[in-house]
Amino acid sequence: MTDTADATSSDAAADTGRPPVEDWATDFDHTHPDYAAAAPEIWDDLRERCPVAHSERFGGTWLPTRHEDVAAIANDTEHFSSQGVIVTDWRPFIPKPQGYAPPITSDPPFHGQARRLLLPPFAPKAIKAYEPQTRAHCRSLLDDIEEDLANGVDVVDAAVAYTQHIPVHAIAAMLGLPATDGDKFRGFIHRIIEAPGQAPPVDHSETLDHYLTTAIEARRASQAAGAEPGDDLISFLLTEEMDGEPLSTEHIRGTIALLIIAGIDTTWSAIGASLWHLAQHPEDRKRWNDDPSVRTFAIEEFLRFYGPVTMARLVAEDTEIGGCPVKTDDWVLLPFPSANRDPEMFDRADEFVIDRAKNRHSAFGLGIHRCLGSNLARMELTVAIEEWMDRFGDFELADPDAVRWSTGQVRGPRNLPIRINRENA
DSSP states (O other): OOHHHHTOOHHHHHHHTOOOOSOHHHHOOTTSHHHHHHHHHHHHHHHHHOSEEEESGGGSEEEEOSHHHHHHHHTOTTTEEOSOOSOOSSOOOSOTTTOSSTTTTOOTTHHHHHHHHHTGGGSHHHHHTTHHHHHHHHHHHHHHHHHHHHTTOOOEEHIIIIITHHHHHHHHHHHTOOGGGHHHHHHHHIIIIISTTTSOOOOGGGSHHHHHHHHHHHHHHHHHTTOOOOSSHHHHHHHOEETTEEOOHHHHHHHHHHHHHHHHHHHHHHHHHHHHHHHHOHHHHHHHHHOGGGHHHHHHHHHHHHOOBEEEEEESSSEEETTEEEOTTOEEEEEHHHHTTOTTTSTTTTSOOTTOOOOOOOTTOSGGGOOTTHHHHHHHHHHHHHHHHHHOOSEEESOGGGOEEOOSSBOOEEEOEEEEOTTTO
């Protein structure tokens, strides 16, 4: 048993109902809190002694940890299907090639058509238009934190008070949905991403499907009554066609679900992990504050070193990964953050290098499913860190042991207690 396996907490397992992990090479569970807390150490260990781990959990799951293997799978659409991208105990019931959340769950050739529809709304110029309101929103959140500090609050939970709200506001604005529904969005994310198949069942009226179907039907009824389509993404999709036919409600609902789930949790996590790093590294805070030219490199290094996203594939036909035979319908996780820490791919891979110039990271994925929202994510991450650092240049973790990382396929701090040094901030 390795050091990473020894780190398994029976208390955490009891709290979540997840059986303890004895050895991450043969029985890993990416939804276990111990995995969330120590994922980089687990990847490093596996890369050395068992670069393609396997678990019987979730009906059979594989975890490659080397960049070479992750990239090969991401680029192989013949042997690995995107029909399922979130590992669960069951297999997707919506057939290929569309899948349940196009284009991320779509296989060629449907994927290419579905992705092209979304290119204009996510182009750099279109995303740039959202920057002023994102910056204003960040400043408003920081004003609230300032008020708490003025009222004697000693410690701020940056995840709860700041990071979780930023992507909610941006995605809601793009979709024309109320930003006040942020708690609903975070509930959907928890059930679907953090605890797939583990959360207690809810009434259908509380599901993401119901929420989105209601929004789509309301927008469709408004247009049918003669209203001009809005400039939001739901209205946009209602006017688009594929092969001369309007998009189905299932297609629109799946795409909007993708934007809510993937567009919120990932960016929230990236911002939080970046602040977690800065809270522990005064030399990097100083470099950021003193040398604005380093900031573009720093953003990319935050993405490389703390990339939050692990995708999944289903084995479409028997093949192998790094010499390991895999069977049809096995799950395969694609831990892009592990690929980003592979020393075969990056010099000083295990170090955060704030001015790293050569940085072809895979934080946004590889292959045909490379993240469509990368421009949006970069903008939000940049603005969020700029505004925080402009306001609070000196801060530290108030209690490192109180930091809680999300479980599942998106990793980031869900609790981030920070103490701000007001004298030097």
